[in-house]
Amino acid sequence: MKTARVKVSYPDDKIRELEVTIGRDNLIKSEEGEILPESGIKWLPPVKEPGTIFALGLNYVDHASELSFKPPEEPLVFIKGTNCLTGHLQHSYRPDNVDFMHYECELVVVIGKKVKKIRREEAMSCVRGYMVGNDFAVRDYLENYYRPNLRVKSRDSLFPVGPWLVDAGDIANVNNLKLTTRVNGIVTQEGTTADMIFDIPTLVEYLSQIMTLYPGDMIATGTPKGLKDVQPGDIVDCEIENIGILTTTIVSEKDFYGDDY
Amino acid sequence: MNEKTLVKGKLICVALNDTAHLTQLSKSFLKPPHKEPPKQPVLYYKPRNTWCGHKSVIPWEVDVENVARPGMTVGASLGVVIGRKACRVKQENALEYLKGYTIVHDFSLPESSYYRPDIKGKCLDDTAPVGPSIVPVDYIDDYRALEVKIRINGSLKSSFKLRDLHRGPAELISIISYIMTLQPGEVVAVGFPGDKPAVSQGDSIDTTITEIGELSNSIEWRK
Numbered sequence: 480m481k482t483a484r485v486k487v488s489y490p491d492d493k494i495r496e497l498e499v500t501i502g503r504d505n506l507i508k509s510e511e512g513e514i515l516p517e518s519g520i521k522w523l524p525p526v527k528e529p530g531t532i533f534a535l536g537l538n539y540v541d542h543a544s545e546l547s548f549k550p551p552e553e554p555l556v557f558i559k560g561t562n563c564l565t566g567h568l569q570h571s572y573r574p575d576n577v578d579f580m581h582y583e584c585e586l587v588v589v590i591g592k593k594v595k596k597i598r599r600e601e602a603m604s605c606v607r608g609y610m611v612g613n614d615f616a617v618r619d620y621l622e623n624y625y626r627p628n629l630r631v632k633s634r635d636s637l638f639p640v641g642p643w644l645v646d647a648g649d650i651a652n653v654n655n656l657k658l659t660t661r662v663n664g665i666v667t668q669e670g671t672t673a674d675m676i677f678d679i680p681t682l683v684e685y686l687s688q689i690m691t692l693y694p695g696d697m698i699a700t701g702t703p704k705g706l707k708d709v710q711p712g713d714i715v716d717c718e719i720e721n722i723g724i725l726t727t728t729i730v731s732e733k734d735f736y737g738d739d740y
Numbered sequence: 741m742n743e744k745t746l747v748k749g750k751l752i753c754v755a756l757n758d759t760a761h762l763t764q765l766s767k768s769f770l771k772p773p774h775k776e777p778p779k780q781p782v783l784y785y786k787p788r789n790t791w792c793g794h795k796s797v798i799p800w801e802v803d804v805e806n807v808a809r810p811g812m813t814v815g816a817s818l819g820v821v822i823g824r825k826a827c828r829v830k831q832e833n834a835l836e837y838l839k840g841y842t843i844v845h846d847f848s849l850p851e852s853s854y855y856r857p858d859i860k861g862k863c864l865d866d867t868a869p870v871g872p873s874i875v876p877v878d879y880i881d882d883y884r885a886l887e888v889k890i891r892i893n894g895s896l897k898s899s900f901k902l903r904d905l906h907r908g909p910a911e912l913i914s915i916i917s918y919i920m921t922l923q924p925g926e927v928v929a930v931g932f933p934g935d936k937p938a939v940s941q942g943d944s945i946d947t948t949i950t951e952i953g954e955l956s957n958s959i960e961w962r963k
Contacts, residue, residue, distance in 0.1 A: 531787040533859075557857040558785045560750055562920040595865075622782075623774045624756070625857045629783045630919050690789045690863045739827040739921075 538701025670703025748925025761934020815932035
């Protein structure tokens with residue numbers, strides 16, 4: 480099943496946040512069975528109470544070599560704030576005066592069960608489902624301290640996720656899904672989850688050795704080769720086979736923050 | 741998940757903000773992998789599984805083979821608690837966005853490198869007590885007059901004057917608010933003394949900050 484969260488404006492001017500399901504026919508249905516037109520909704524991040532967001536650096540061999548890094552011997556994990564989250568068909572901003580900001584199409588694992596010290600053989604039992612994520616990075620801000628640092632990886636709006644959450648049971652082989660990114664319709668990044676250095680059970684085992692994982696925690700599992708700069712006005716589609724297509728429009732910092740700019 | 745914490749949303753910690761410690765490390769920061777000293781505040785998260793409070797007992801973790809982990813250290817910091825949404829605020833106005841001050845303990849494994857995020861060392865369960873309460877922002881005239889004292893089993897192990905912070909609370913809040921919009925209840929630990937005392941199983945740790953209060957924790961006894 481695919482579940483999502485959307486904001487709907489009703490004729491009585493009330494705005495409601497609804498949990499919806501997306502059927503095989505792609506119809507968006509509320510819990511009351513009402514069919515919602517896609518034009519009248521705003522997509523929210525599919526996880527209602529997001530917890531800790533883990534992300535992986537250099538978890539695809541080809542991407543590690545693209546950045547001239549040796550593949551890591553243990554997972555390179557960093558944490559992102561929930562301020563980064565936004566939904567499908569929303570805006571992500573490019574900071575003023577930077578030279579290189581790129582997308583990163585990633586399979587995002589959502590934890591559904593509290594676990595600690597789980598072995599990789601049992602690790603999939605705590606996975607609730609999957610989303611597409613776009614873990615944008617602003618490379619100008621990299622410094623060699625806790626790299627990748629928060630200034631690069633924890634900015635408002637720079638981690639769109641969605642469009643929906645697909646139940647883990649609906650994906651037959653999560654270790655063999657095609658990832659594709661298109662910028663303004665042109666393919667710029669292609670890969671497969673088969674090329675992950677540390678697979679999902681390994682990552683869940685690794686993190687749960689360190690700490691308790693809770694429902695709503697997420698793991699963005701890294702990105703393959705194919706980084707390109709994106710500019711305000713660009714439209715970025717991140718697609719993962721059998722999961723969905725997550726679309727983001729890049730805007731300027733000024734347009735994003737409006738009155739807060 | 742953690743009813744005993746007063747943190748909401750985020751706990752952001754500032755590393756390498758003790759001026760003397762930075763000076764001491766300055767030569768090593770010219771070598772790889774750092775190559776140059778940090779230009780921006782060095783930030784890390786203590787995620788929600790770490791949050792706890794005054795009087796919380798800190799677990800002495802064992803690994804999957806049931807072997808106790810190597811020793812932990814304790815850092816103590818002034819914590820600033822956000823009172824209202826702070827988005828791209830100027831340093832001169834930053835304190836207007838605060839609700840007040842508190843104390844943050846960071847129990848972590850000893851740190852040998854600052855190059856990569858230290859998830860293994862800093863994200864153990866129940867290792868970030870915050871408390872005991874929030875002192876309103878106008879109770880403190882000047883943070884520079886405050887001193888952080890850490891006592892372990894009653895004996896003084898560290899004392900740190902906040903005038904020795906490389907960057908102060910207002911500058912940090914401003915800089916961080918240009919990275920991420922800060923929300924009410926989020927906490928920033930503004931800086932720890934560079935020399936972090938080691939702690940052992942069964943230890944009691946009491947940190948006082950003048951005018952703010954005393955945060956007390958103990959370490960689990962497993963042996």
